[in-house]
Amino acid sequence: MRVNRWMVLVAGLGVTSMLAGCGGGAQAPTATPPAEPPAAEQPAEGEAKVAPVEVGTAVTVGDWTLTAKEVERDDSAGGAKADAGQELLVITFELTNNGAADQGIGPTSFKLTTSDGTEVQATPTSEPEYIFNTPQPIKAGEKREIKVVYAVPSGTAGLQWTFEPFVEGGVEPAVINIP
Numbered sequence: 001m002r003v004n005r006w007m008v009l010v011a012g013l014g015v016t017s018m019l020a021g022c023g024g025g026a027q028a029p030t031a032t033p034p035a036e037p038p039a040a041e042q043p044a045e046g047e048a049k050v051a052p053v054e055v056g057t058a059v060t061v062g063d064w065t066l067t068a069k070e071v072e073r074d075d076s077a078g079g080a081k082a083d084a085g086q087e088l089l090v091i092t093f094e095l096t097n098n099g100a101a102d103q104g105i106g107p108t109s110f111k112l113t114t115s116d117g118t119e120v121q122a123t124p125t126s127e128p129e130y131i132f133n134t135p136q137p138i139k140a141g142e143k144r145e146i147k148v149v150y151a152v153p154s155g156t157a158g159l160q161w162t163f164e165p166f167v168e169g170g171v172e173p174a175v176i177n178i179p
Helices: 003-024
Strands: 057-061 066-072 086-097 110-115 142-155 159-163 173-179
Touching: 003 066, 066 173, 086 110, 110 142
Parallel strands: none
Antiparallel strands: 057 066, 066 086, 086 142, 110 159, 159 173
């Protein structure tokens, strides 16, 4: 039996196109997306987001410039007395209002944190050079020396003092290592 050449050619083309359409079971390689770099580690709540500075270094936060000038430990300060097993940590600082308007500042703008993350509240005082009694507001351009007191267990080390005044929209706080 004679087979027409054209028929063989057409049949061959049909088989070839079917195989090409199937891809022979092979699949084109897929590009693997590159691994994403690890996300920058975010500080835990209450942890400093900025690098701490040492006592004596001026820092600016919003309209304020703050310099922690001196740190003392005593049994009493500003009319407050330490309980048994505690001492009063007295931080003397210079605060300048660099803003164009008079502004108030109070103890809630300052936070003392121990090495285990415990926040210590400022101790109320009765003398005028301390934060609870300093006259308000602080005038635009005014520089003032103020003290703040914290009752801490005697000999506590690894303290950090954070200054975060209220600023609409928020600001990065300043963090000072306290010896």
